[in-house]
Amino acid sequence: MNVAVVVNPSAASGRFRHRLPQVLSTLERRLRIEVLTTRSSADAVAACERALDGGAQALVAIGGDGTFHTALHALDGRDVPFALIPAGTCNDMADALGLPADPVAAAAAAAESLADGNVQQVDLAEVVYPDGRTLRFGTVLAIGYAASVADRGGRLKWPAGPRRYDVAALLELPRFRGRVYDVTLDGVAAQLPAVLFSVGNTGRCGGKLHVCPDADIADGYLDVTTQGPNSLPATLGSTMRLFSGVRSATDTSTRRFRVREIHVASAGHVTFADGEPLPPPPFTVHCAAGALTVPKVG
Template identity: 45%
Template sequence: MLAVTAEDHRPTGPVAVLANPTAGRGRHRGLLPRLLDGLAAAGRPVQLLEARTPDEAEAACHAAVAGGAGAVVAVGGDGTVHRALQAVAGTSVPFGPVPAGTGNDFAVDTGFPADPLAAVAVIADALRAGRSRPVDLARMTTARGGDRWYGAVLAAGFDAIVNERANRMRWPRGPRRYDLAILVELARLRPRAYTLRLDGEEHRLDAVLVAVGNCASYGGGMRICPDADPTDGLLDVVVGGRFDRRTLMRVKPRLYQGTHVTHPLVRSYRARTVELAAEGITTYADGERALDLPVRITAVPAAVRLLH
């Protein structure tokens, strides 16, 4: 593991806050005024960004950074964090994730408290002290020019296929839509042929689950890449091979403890650069719809500075 040191960065611009009121099915919506007050207690101006859609949220973060924001804070789940990361990645603007969503994997895996008010207290203390610390991000690119950053995990197997189906469905609404998508895709389950290049070394394999992790968890605490470390300059790749339906459903609960990696059909790898190809797969990064395969994923050390 690379040594991680806290450094003093005292940007002078306002703290730009991206808040998703629907994150976590709205259960933390009433907390927003207290969260903003907690940030303001650091003695810095606080600017609440206006956005009605995910694309507008991302654009607002880019505009805030370009306009001289001294920090960006995302109040929401991994999807909200993902949008903000597109703007702060590769810059010196520090970032604070406040876990207030259904899935808060990046925030928790990088050491922030799971309670939103406690996370704001950590961020405010770092703002007062001018303190931030670097962590890695993963950068996705395609031959067609696509480019995305992510902080937690890229899903490129069964879970991505389920997400894609759920997003196409208009009924039912809420969590039941995702449950129905799982049932439909389980009925259609089949291993797919993947080509995987790890730092240039090619592997051809049939798989049902494929994940590329900068952090350990996705989906609200499933430790799909249990040994991933967002400070080591490497990506962890976990591949679940030729699972049938029954075996997959038996292994799935083990994801929460990370013990699935001991199953004989699961293989784990580690690399700085991962090239992944398969037919008909749209990837999901930090739970957000990302790029179609094939993609190239690179670990970028110290790509973002966290207010911690």
């Protein structure tokens, strides 16, 4: 099987770069690989598209959630098996796919499944803007507080690694009192007051925030969680529980919905999906059931 392998050398600030030769040789044991080394997302999309147009039968991406997100652009709905090798900071998508956290172990599992045709279909989420533009994501779309934390954390120079986001969470907290979001959930209009607003194809974002803890990547549904608003101490408490990795950081203000589609009418909020910035609402998010073919592992 001919496989294009896109490598993001900047994922996790290069922390896994020394493991790359071993990851590639592990893939090569079962697959014929063409390695695409890229400097930017745009570079990666173009290189992947060229490789897929040129006959690559599968795509492997080595990096984190942003690398995964970029690979989705390149796939652009093509029904080509895709494997993600976790080499990023948070690796939420790789975790949701059940891949081993170690990149070499993940490469071995993915290569074996791809070579044997042992694949499965999982869901993606599709964000449709009023002008018809459509973007896809795999993990969680965050609006409000978590999106602002992702935004600020990504811009902080210190500390290195995931700790940046803990610092950003504290810095952003005083600014947040909650907002009311105008939404339509499977055709039913609602106004949802929230500090944290998450639309999950999977359960986790930011490496440890289990914002949609019951989400299932293959059920054909999206899980929507809203949390808050509360008093500042209560918001601080529930946020700290969430940031400490508690699996289900609920409080009395947490509301959960399971839908096929959500329309967010409230305009202009900072939005992130797969840890990457997305144009703000208004938009409609719907579940693209079974839209991604991935190796079956475990």
